Amino acid sequence: MATTAQASQASKPIVSANGGGSPPNPFEIAQRQLDEAAAVLKLDPAIHELLRWPIRELHVTLPVKMDDGTTKIFHGFRVQYNDARGPTKGGIRFHPQETIDTVRALAAWMTWKTAVVDIPLGGGKGGIVCNPKEMSNGELERLSRAYIRQVGRILGLEKDVPAPDVYTTPQIMAWMADEFSFLKGYNEFGVITGKPLALGGSAGRNDATARGGIFTLREAAKVLNFPIKGAPMAVQGFGNAGQYAALLGEELLGCKLVAASDSRGGVYNPAGIDPHALIQHKEKTGSVIGYPGTKEISNEELLELDVPVLIPAALENVITAGNAGRIKARIVAELANGPTTPEADKILHERGVYVIPDFLCNAGGVTVSYFEMVQNAYDYYWDVEMVHERLDKKMTAAFHTVHQAAQQHGVHNRLAAYLVAVSRVAEAVQLRGWV
Numbered sequence: 001m002a003t004t005a006q007a008s009q010a011s012k013p014i015v016s017a018n019g020g021g022s023p024p025n026p027f028e029i030a031q032r033q034l035d036e037a038a039a040v041l042k043l044d045p046a047i048h049e050l051l052r053w054p055i056r057e058l059h060v061t062l063p064v065k066m067d068d069g070t071t072k073i074f075h076g077f078r079v080q081y082n083d084a085r086g087p088t089k090g091g092i093r094f095h096p097q098e099t100i101d102t103v104r105a106l107a108a109w110m111t112w113k114t115a116v117v118d119i120p121l122g123g124g125k126g127g128i129v130c131n132p133k134e135m136s137n138g139e140l141e142r143l144s145r146a147y148i149r150q151v152g153r154i155l156g157l158e159k160d161v162p163a164p165d166v167y168t169t170p171q172i173m174a175w176m177a178d179e180f181s182f183l184k185g186y187n188e189f190g191v192i193t194g195k196p197l198a199l200g201g202s203a204g205r206n207d208a209t210a211r212g213g214i215f216t217l218r219e220a221a222k223v224l225n226f227p228i229k230g231a232p233m234a235v236q237g238f239g240n241a242g243q244y245a246a247l248l249g250e251e252l253l254g255c256k257l258v259a260a261s262d263s264r265g266g267v268y269n270p271a272g273i274d275p276h277a278l279i280q281h282k283e284k285t286g287s288v289i290g291y292p293g294t295k296e297i298s299n300e301e302l303l304e305l306d307v308p309v310l311i312p313a314a315l316e317n318v319i320t321a322g323n324a325g326r327i328k329a330r331i332v333a334e335l336a337n338g339p340t341t342p343e344a345d346k347i348l349h350e351r352g353v354y355v356i357p358d359f360l361c362n363a364g365g366v367t368v369s370y371f372e373m374v375q376n377a378y379d380y381y382w383d384v385e386m387v388h389e390r391l392d393k394k395m396t397a398a399f400h401t402v403h404q405a406a407q408q409h410g411v412h413n414r415l416a417a418y419l420v421a422v423s424r425v426a427e428a429v430q431l432r433g434w435v
């Protein structure tokens with residue numbers, strides 16, 4: 001296991017995964033966001049330094065037999081960022097552009113996310129560099145099992161509990177839970193969340209990220225006195241989180257979907273798009289593109305549409321200093337992780353755009369994952385109404401804590417969310433006597 005001992009190298013600049021060019025290194029962004037919070041909190045320098053780095057990380061190399069008889073070597077990571085408040089928790093991504101710094105950033109954000117919604121967990125993340133779109137089911141299963149055979153040694157109910165993320169599914173979680181159970185010699189399904197219901201998954205997990213985000217959008221509209229019913233909404237990234245956001249935005253708040261996009265581009269109709277029909281169209285054709293009655297737009301154009309509710313639900317760094325001045329939304333609800341750069345945050349704040357920051361807005365997923373862990377531990381399962389009610393309570397409380405911190409300190413919402421989360425993690429670090 002490679003344990004990072006990076007505190008001593010803290011002043012070293014981080015080399016960007018792409019050699020320093022654009023796009024920005026997400027881990028560098030995560031560290032800068034923490035630095036800003038540490039300055040406002042006047043955080044103890046040793047605690048600050050500790051929180052700038054992952055506590056532990058594992059790099060693995062995975063040989064996998066492919067369908068054509070060859071063996072392909074894949075690279076994967078698991079980062080356990082901070083476990084002061086409880087076992088680390090965070091998804092596993094399968095992505096061709098995955099890098100250790102992306103995983104580190106996401107693990108840091110998981111640490112702040114579990115703290116901001118006040119669940120007794122730390123933050124972690126995993127990833128495998130691969131293109132699942134070009135792999136068969138059999139190849140994906142062998143890759144998933146190979147990952148657990150290597151990473152399983154640092155996982156466990158009391159240590160680190162993964163979940164699905166970009167391009168990983170409940171089926172992949174089921175293979176991983178199965179492989180882990182074989183390693184242990186008994187069933188320990190609670191080691192992974194986001195499993196299918198038949199293997200101890202939680203009711204309400206599928207749409208939990210989006211539902212939690214929609215609850216925070218509802219609360220934002222309340223504090224802003226913004227008429228959310230009938231408000232046009234644009235969703236960038238029409239995947240798991242984005243599709244449910246479109247459905248629930250309409251069902252729970254009466255918003256009107258007018259634009260949506262995926263990796264191939266976007267569609268726009270100011271008169272409204274039926275999210276159910278758009279999902280069916282994407283399932284049939286593989287993309288939102290070509291949906292009847294819509295105009296084709298680019299992902300960049302979608303972000304700058306004159307719509308009051310913008311939901312980035314794709315990848316990192318899409319709202320930057322370059323386009324933040326042209327964002328016309330009143331509320332940006334960040335379901336994606338890291339969609340806004342620190343420079344863009346300031347511009348949006350100055351222009352009065354109300355941002356619900358990623359690790360608050362998309363914390364519904366990890367909150368219901370935590371509910372899944374609790375249900376697995378008791379082997380007693382809740383109905384979906386109870387999951388929704390408890391999720392609503394957690395998200396609403398977290399939203400108002402962050403909103404009040406923003407008012408109190410006169411800072412933008414992301415910094416406010418950091419102030420809440422970092423002080424909770426710092427308190428745990430201090431109480432445990434680490435610093």
Ligand code: NAD
Pocket residue numbers: 164165166167168209236237238239240241242261262263264299313314315316335336337362363365366
């Ligand atoms: P997903 O794989 O289901 O969907 C991602 C979508 O984004 C796909 O429709 C894809 O076509 C689209 N996309 C990819 N590249 C794009 C690009 N350059 N421009 C526009 N669209 C693009 O993934 P997901 O689970 O919905 O996750 C989306 C985001 O939400 C990620 O940032 C993820 O980390 C975050 N998130 C997801 C969850 C969850 O529970 N699913 C929880 C927390 C955060």
